[in-house]
Amino acid sequence: MKQMRISQLRYERERRGWSRGYIAEKVEVDVVTVGRWERGEQLPHPHYRQKLCNLFDMSAQELGLLPEVFPEANGQNVMETDKSPDEITVVTAPENQGEVSNAIAVLPSTAQLPTSTSVKSTSVSSTLLRHRRKLLIGIGGLLGAAAVAKVGSSLLFPASPLVVSKVAPESACLHHFFDVNSSNWVNKLAWSPDGQMIASASDINEIAIWSIEQQLIARYYHTTPDEWVNDVSWSKTNRIASVTANYNHAGTLQVWQFPQDNPLLTLYRPYAIRTVSWSPNDRYLSFASHATVVEIWDPFIPHQVSKYVYPELGLLGINRVKWSPTGNLIACAMDDGTVHVWEPFTVKVKAIYRGHQPRAADLAWSPDERHIVSGGTDKSVHVWDVATGHAVYIYRGHTDEIEGVDWSPRGNYIASASKDLTAQIWEAFTGKLIAKYEGHNSTVETVTWSRDGKTFALGTDKQGIEIWPSPH
Structure with a gap:
């Protein structure tokens, strides 16, 4: 069937x-x-x-109870700047990537923007929702619902290349890691600072630390029983942070100093935690969840420094949080299809980009911090300018939902992972397909470049981890 x-x-x-x-x-x-x-x-x-x-109180289609194929939705993007808080630039990205209209819309004074909260040192206690695939109902746009605008100048997108049936990688797979003691469902991956190890977040309560040279698991970090690990982040000072979820819809953040056994920090939350990210200076942690809040913590005191609240998200959640390379900005991908960019300590909103329907699944910053790449359940990957909020390129080489994206450290390539069972590498601003990694019989959940850009890793939901040399 x-x-x-x-x-x-x-x-x-x-x-x-x-x-x-x-x-x-x-x-x-x-x-x-x-x-x-x-x-x-x-x-x-x-x-x-x-x-x-x-x-x-939903339709059969909204609940996914009908066998018919769901139509693909067109994307939109919205950019909000602090320079002009009363205006929003709206750009519509048609399915065929033709002309894009710009419009100016007035944000009503009653609109609720994300808020900033500074919290003094506190001891937090509360405990993770399964998140493997963050499916959701497509909902109407927020903010843009009140927009009425006149059409301005148009923006032309470059044509997306056709997916060639065989664009073989120029080199063979370097390593294939498969843990016989687990299901090999890999949610996220994180490289060690020296590139000699890689940590995998799995669908059970453990983080496996793989030694790439020895091709074995060097150690495990275990979380609370009956949890699964949604994300893992490895700092330049060898601290590993993980976030989890459980069937009671609670979540845990834990931090270890590798290779020590005992966690330095454990925080419990009454909601599933989906994503975690170290700041570039390794001083702060940001994490977000199946809720409307991104929290920033100093894990060494520990206390919460600030939090970003987005009430319009309602019952939806936040899929990915990433610091910019300088640490001056944070971007987060939302269940409502938007990507938000804001200052981490003032929580001042710099941009809200609406390019995906219904969900923005993952994002990554360009090395120069000028662009963001985001992937969504609409099968598309968007490269967009942070300063203007305009999409520079939309890649449509995948045939199913996007699960993961990453930008190469050299800035020339983007890698994308998809439910179409492939990972693809393509030129960041032309969309030229460089290599297509096929042969999987399960979803490619995540893809991430090593810090030196010489190799990249991909994780699947049944077949473990693959390490590949980067294309030249």
Whole structure:
């Protein structure tokens, strides 16, 4: 039977804090049947489908209960600057990458912008939602809902190259790491400062530290039982930070000094934590979750320095947080399709880019800090200018949702990972496809370059980790 997008049902259940038993009781079936629906092993009978729709107050299509293919949505982007707080520049990116209209729209005075909060030293206690695939319902745009504008000048996107059936890598895979004791579902990867090791965040409660030269697991870091690790970040001073989630919809942030055993810091949250990132100077940690908040901490005191609040996100979450190379800005990819850029300590909003529908899954900064690349569930990867909010290039070489993106340290290439079972490397501003990494039978979840740019790693949801030489 063809696999269907039934896992949307699980996403909606979990974000409401409901158990499978609760669904089974309300719909009058057994728990096993609910599990089959969520795994896509069978479709609900129309009678039960209607009960599910009534229970969730959503349509069958929104719950992913229909077998038909979902139409691909067009993208938009919005850029908001502190220079002109009453205006928003809106750019629409058509599916065929033709002309793009600019418009000026007035932001209503009642609009709620993200807020800044400074918090004194505090001891926080609270505990992670499964996030493997952050599926969600496509929702209407926020901020732009109040926009009425006149059309201005147009912007032309370069044509995206056709995906060639075989653009073989010029070199063979250097290493393939497969842990026989785990499912080899890799959510995220992080390189050690010297490039000799790589840490993997998995769907169980452990971070595996792989020795690349020895081709073995040098050690494990274990989190609380019944959790899975959503993200991992490795600082230049050998501190490893991880964030987790569990079935109780709670989350944990932990920090270790590699290779020591005991964590330096453990923070609990009553919501799943999805993403974590060290500042370039290794002084601060930013992390975000299945909630409307990005927190910045000094983990060595420890205390919260500031937080970025985005109330319009509602029940949705934040998928990725990344510091800019200088540490002057932070960007975060949202479940509502937007990417936000802001100052980490004043929490002053510099830009809000709307280029993806319905979800922005991942992002990365260019080495010169002038551009951001973001990938979404709309199968597209956008390269856009931080200062203007305009998309410079939209890459449409993938045939399914984008899971991960990264920008090479030299700035010439972008790598993208997708549910279409491939990773692709292409020129950052022309979209020329350089190499396509095929042969996987599962989603390529993440891709990341080594710090020196000589190699890159990709992680899959069944086949472990691959290390490849970077194209020349």
